[in-house]
Amino acid sequence: MDFSLLLIALVLGIIEGLTEFLPVSSTGHLIIVGDLLGYTDDTSKVFKIVIQLAAILAVCWDYRDKLVAVAAGLPAEPGARRFVGLLFVGFLPAAVLGLMFHSTIKGLLFNPITVASALVVGGLVILYVEKRAYHPRLNAVDEMRWTDALKVGFAQALAMIPGTSRSGATIMGGLIFGLSRKTAAEFSFFLAIPTMFAATAYDLYKNWALLRLEDLPVFAVGFIASFVAAMWAVKGFIRFISNHTFIAFAWYRIAFGLFVLATWQFGWVEWSEP
Template structure:
């Protein structure tokens, strides 16, 4: 397989890694980029889901000490137990709705126009949330209760619409429910781990019949580029939210979503 054949894999891997944890919709960018690269269809949809594993493993790597502490303290540490309970509760809404709506979403919502509309609407919601006077009651992930995790998990359900953004839905949901920016962002990272592992595993199970051995190199290159670009994006976002709000992402969503809407509806 020559380099030109791998170009879509490299480009889409970079796009996935840079956008997965920003509130701008990685799936939306992948659908639009895939359309521009003429890489579409069922295999493209499965590829887009599979390379998310690379981005998720970047979170696991960056937070490996925290995750190892949780695992080793699971039987004795109440904080570790509460952390795991929150993750389980947080993924339940998406797991239930994902199983019920999988075919509908894959068949009818994975198109550039839906993505562009969702980007614009999501940008408007971020603007509205950032206009509110905020006095966060939770400033650390370990302060969260299962009810807080459930609320964020319910917000994550909206991200099933491509272009909405999983990280955007969970971060903005967290802000609405009293989490600080850093806490909402970090819980979004942690919640992504079980959510995306389950989503990717289910998608591969459903799409296994359309994959071939020749796809392994193409998928592997996308996976690796997504991993390394996600490492960069996560570090940048954590530094950014320490001193900034999310309005820049709202502007980005509205402007880029509007441009794509004009392009794909021409």
């Protein structure tokens, strides 16, 4: 077994887990770091699917009480059915647009330069949103209407552009549409479950032929690292936003994106280009 590959799996797994539910773009970070480490072959495509699945399962575990209560209440409780309906409505825009443009976007935009540009633009959007007058009208997910969920769903669809950040798009969209910080973050986490399960299943179906038994140790290391890191990140993120804005994430995105663009512009790193 190539131990350097196991180390790469560990690093990428941690990055996926830490960034999947933060407004900084996990896909963007994986593209940039994977390119930098030279892990861009066909196996890497399946590996990224596996560690994304680990991050989804981590948030499912963190919110297991809520999810179990909803599942148990579906036959008889209107509140449970309403909650699932909100997730379904929020999921639809990304599902429809994803099926329409998935292959085109992956072929044209999945490269470090596009990601770096999207990181900078997204950071500027976060700064703009944070500077607006902020008057939340919804302080819990259960207070949302289907129109609120649909609006956040369209915001989520913007994250098909790598570097945008799915959680960043849904949380900022939620703030713009009147959700409180905690409500926007929690709905983003819940909406991630059907969205990411669907995206993972679709990608796995498309890349099924690339699965190999000899890659199992690498996948296992990445899966465990992503799961643990995601559990820690979700809990820490909810605590953080209770007393802080998202401005720190905006400046991180801008600084990181500009740094990658500078290394490309001055030829310091030979990135994969569009």
